[in-house]
Amino acid sequence: MPAPAQFLDFVDKSKDAFIQRLSDAVEIPSISGDPKHREDVFKMAAFLESQLQAYGVETKSVPLGSQNIDGEELTLPPAILGRIGHDKNKKTVLIYGHFDVQPAELSDGWTNPPFKLTRDDATGRLYGRGSSDDKGPVLGWINVLEAHHKLGLALPVNLRFCLEGMEESGSEGLDEFILAEVKKGRDSWFDGVDCICISDNYWLNNRTPCLTYGLRGLTYLKLTVSGPGKDLHSGVFGRMVHEPMTDLIAIMSKLVDPSGKILIPGVDEMVPGPTPEEKAIYEKLDYSIADVEDSAGGKVALSADKAAVLMGRMRSPSLSLHGIEGAFYGQGAKTVIPAKVSGKFSIRLVPPMTPDNVNPLVIKYIQAEFAKLGSKNKLVIEDLHGGKPWVENHKHWSYEAAKRATEVRTFHPNSPLALIYKQTPDLTREGGSIPVTLTFAEALGVNVLLLPMGRGDDGAHSTNEKLDISNFIEGTKLLGTYLYEVSQA
């Protein structure tokens, strides 16, 4: 069922008002990672709660306890729950989003102050921290609510909201809350949810909307090699002692080869190759090697085959060597033999890989390789953190609804933007992780759809983060239309 024309019309006519609301939201520097801004995260929570209430949503602000930062006890921002609609004949959609943002300073290289929304009508862009990650998408839902409220239209589905303020800082407290809430059964605010929709990722490129059905997991490990009791001078001790850096570099060189192949036996092998049907998804994606290299800023793609490169990111594990702690890292030429060095690396995981089945292979291999070195130094392997990968059934009705909403939406014929969305969305998997996705999927046992609003070049977490005005406005229409399509699924 297409969305009613009056909804689409309302969205078009509210463009300036919607942008003003995003501007108000961006001006609250709700940086969850900076204790000095914790008050602002609370302020942002209150802002959203009052918006939800204004458009008829019942809300609840859920305290999530406190965290300890450098010995200081800091109250966590609340999760904001919302519910509207209790019609048993309608589907119930749970919306997740987050209202905290990454740090940003003008001095990081921003062209304009990051906490002031800068509208550039020449390029059609809205610059500001959180514009795309994730205030824009969250306000997209508020826009949908406002339209229906002001037009006196009933929503086509029951909606539930779960908005958090610690996503950029490990979602502290949220998993525990979700699991506890789900246990309440009929009393849970998540009771009766049929599917989940999260708008917190990006199109693969700057042209084609996409639906995302997978995220990689992660295992992050630290290898520490130690031996001497203190840093040594290479003039005095060079070729007298086993040097920890020599051993560490030898081990790190045995983890991954320059083509990206993981050298730990059994790891790459855990992942079955793509079926022809799956391979076809990657062949069809609107993406090119030039897109990869443009976004990486260098001609360094691992292959000239688009599908191979995309599968590397979306359906393959990857091992990256991040750096070394404890060795000389400055400019210049210090002749030190560091006494204790730690190599950091991580492996992105895809099903059926999990930290639990991958880590033992990694640890066994590294210990065996270290033993072969014949060094008198000591090796310690630590697991710093990890998370499981997630892959969703993209043939589920929620995905079908989102696909239809992207393909067939009845734009006003005179809108120049209509062409953007009148197309089949890309079906993507992300190389990174949004851990709450897996928590919801497992706790509620329902389908989760990632339905991004922003483009691939939005620069979430970077300087000059932006959201295109067209993505904000058309994206609002898409979110609303998705609900209508779900109602018919």
Added chain:
Amino acid sequence: MPAPAQFLDFVDKSKDAFIQRLSDAVEIPSISGDPKHREDVFKMAAFLESQLQAYGVETKSVPLGSQNIDGEELTLPPAILGRIGHDKNKKTVLIYGHFDVQPAELSDGWTNPPFKLTRDDATGRLYGRGSSDDKGPVLGWINVLEAHHKLGLALPVNLRFCLEGMEESGSEGLDEFILAEVKKGRDSWFDGVDCICISDNYWLNNRTPCLTYGLRGLTYLKLTVSGPGKDLHSGVFGRMVHEPMTDLIAIMSKLVDPSGKILIPGVDEMVPGPTPEEKAIYEKLDYSIADVEDSAGGKVALSADKAAVLMGRMRSPSLSLHGIEGAFYGQGAKTVIPAKVSGKFSIRLVPPMTPDNVNPLVIKYIQAEFAKLGSKNKLVIEDLHGGKPWVENHKHWSYEAAKRATEVRTFHPNSPLALIYKQTPDLTREGGSIPVTLTFAEALGVNVLLLPMGRGDDGAHSTNEKLDISNFIEGTKLLGTYLYEVSQA
């Protein structure tokens, strides 16, 4: 010819006065590496110049120009030249030493304020920055001058001095000065020099005096691998692009193996194995694997064979991996793919190795290995700095004189310290470098002897640097006695 008893007597009786002079010197924080202390280096130069003058030495303070530090032009401390004696029938000995010191702060972990000489009679130690490196040894020569001046004794040789104030900061300006001075021929302050004696290194252990006849050279290289235009997120780009860290670690792992063997073809092979006579020197050294491991602070010696371990330091090249610039080096778990990383490593050189004959082998090998990786990243190899090794003829009369001075010195029979020196000195080579040694050796074409005053555990450049009172006093006697032995050589 042994030194006259009245000289030895004078030294013993002057112990407190000599320590007081060292105390006055240590109180001048002549840190050459810190512009805030540049005035103190000048003050220290003036202090020494007046001491030399007081004992009859003609002096000259030589300006060495200026250096640019962070855009600020800073005048270099002068070199202090001295000369006493113009007897054509006597040998002429040139003494080099330095009066600048390494930085030191109480907060670095010093037990006592570093710029106050702390005398601990229980352990017989004098603690303070510069006590051993190199104010103690320089004042040892001043003590010898004072004794002869006050006793009205003629010195057995003509003496020349060259004392500098930038040794801890690359000896800026000194090489150029030495070369220019030597060119003056008969007008040079170095005219007629028969041998050079430098007291600026340490015994191999804490028990046995030594004569040092070799220093390793150095070539310090930086390998930079770059490709992406900016740091990338491993979730987004992992297994899509060639990662600079993977390539760099692969190359760094091919330079040296955990046993210390250098993997660059032709490098280890440049150094011929030891002759039986040379091997005997190492077998005889008063040193054990326990000494190595005590000073390294860990049981990490490369071999259980003492001679093999000592040859590793003294007569073998060594390759140390120092660290990586541009990669994540902090604590925690950042999932970054760094865009540009630079590995730093150095090779200590022994004859016939020089940076000029070693670097081409290193560069050719690394370029070939990098090509094998098949990476689209770029590699740049930079030569950060280097210096040639030095090995002296230890059968020269100057070494023979120093050996006799150490072996047969007529102590007062009732001195409990007599036993320390009544032995054949160890004949050592140092693993590090004192670049001025080579400059003097090449510019003057005469034998250079390194005759250390301090012990192996003095901790030059470390916290709690110390000089044993016995080393200061007996060392003063040794320096004086050496001059008498030289006069007979």
